Amino acid sequence: MEFEPKPISREAVPAALDKAHRYRLLNEPSAAESICLDVLAVEPDNAQALETIILALTDQFDHDTAAAVPRARAYVPRLADEYGRHYFSGIISERQAMAALRRSTLGASGPAYAAFRDAMHWYESAEQLSPPGNADAILRWNTCARVLARHPALAPSGADAYEPSFD
DSSP: OOOOOOOOOGGGHHHHHHHHHHHHHTTOHHHHHHHHHHHHHHOTTOHHHHHHHHHHHHTTHHHHHHHHHHHHHHHGGGSSSHHHHHHHHHHHHHHHHHHHHHHOOTTOHHHHHHHHHHHHHHHHHHHHHOOTTOOHHHHHHHHHHHHHHHOTTOOOTTTTOOOOOOO
């Protein structure tokens, strides 16, 4: 049995976006994602819905990174401004790195490091495009730099070769 989602009205969009924000705060990102899909069905270029759905998908990286990363990246080109496209590309990479870091499985060091460095690249380019007084990209870049400093075991792939202990 398949169910077709019911459309919402344009008048319902502001309240729906408030609900999506609340669901993210309540750690229910799939509910926030669903609401954003409803909003985007009515207003495909709604900036707040696009940003919120990207964030809601990144909130799901700990449980479903393989599927959620490409879904989040698919919304980035729809963002209206170049700064937003660069900044949110950085957010996706940073949150992908953090999810890999939390998994802390053998071989996760290289992908986590690469994702942090990718995020830092995006933040640097976003910084060049940021409006005056907006330090968001710098703040995120600094966070990545500090995480890398706190976790010296994070290194590029190949530099973290496994050496078994035979003691």
